[in-house]
Amino acid sequence: MNRARGLSLLELLVVVALIATLAGIGAMVIGRAMPGQELRAAARELAAELRYTRAQAIATGAEQVFRLDVDSRRWNAAGKREGALPANIELVATTARDGQPVAREATVRFFPEGAATGGRFVLRRDGAAWRVDVAWLTGEVTLSRGEGRP
Numbered sequence: 001m002n003r004a005r006g007l008s009l010l011e012l013l014v015v016v017a018l019i020a021t022l023a024g025i026g027a028m029v030i031g032r033a034m035p036g037q038e039l040r041a042a043a044r045e046l047a048a049e050l051r052y053t054r055a056q057a058i059a060t061g062a063e064q065v066f067r068l069d070v071d072s073r074r075w076n077a078a079g080k081r082e083g084a085l086p087a088n089i090e091l092v093a094t095t096a097r098d099g100q101p102v103a104r105e106a107t108v109r110f111f112p113e114g115a116a117t118g119g120r121f122v123l124r125r126d127g128a129a130w131r132v133d134v135a136w137l138t139g140e141v142t143l144s145r146g147e148g149r150p
Contacts, residue, residue, distance in 0.1 A: 116138075
């Protein structure tokens with residue numbers, strides 16, 4: 001007696017329903033993670049541009065300036081590099097007042113020996129925050145999660 005082997009229509013529908021449910025759950029998890037990834041990517045880009053500006057000051061032996069317009073969120077770095085932070089990210093910038101020619105512009109100057117005027121940039125979104133610090137003595141740029149102390 002030859003008995004046909006295979007899946008019944010009911011079994012096939014149950015499997016398709018399980019796959020659809022798992023795909024929906026996966027999409028929700030990925031959707032929730034995307035804003036956090038955008039915040040992290042923006043903080044990494046900001047830190048990278050600050051490091052690049054410092055490296056250019058050391059390599060060229062000339063002072064280099066990183067500027068960030070707090071209102072428009074547009075930045076200018078050494079070597080005519082420019083870009084912008086996403087508009088949906090809150091930005092708090094603290095830099096030395098002496099080197100700021102414009103009131104709503106955060107400026108960090110890097111000197112040929114590697115030192116800087118220093119500063120802190122805090123990027124926030126949906127309760128998460130990343131902090132980019134520039135040490136004034138060494139010019140070292142660090143990236144860390146959280147706001148830290150003001």
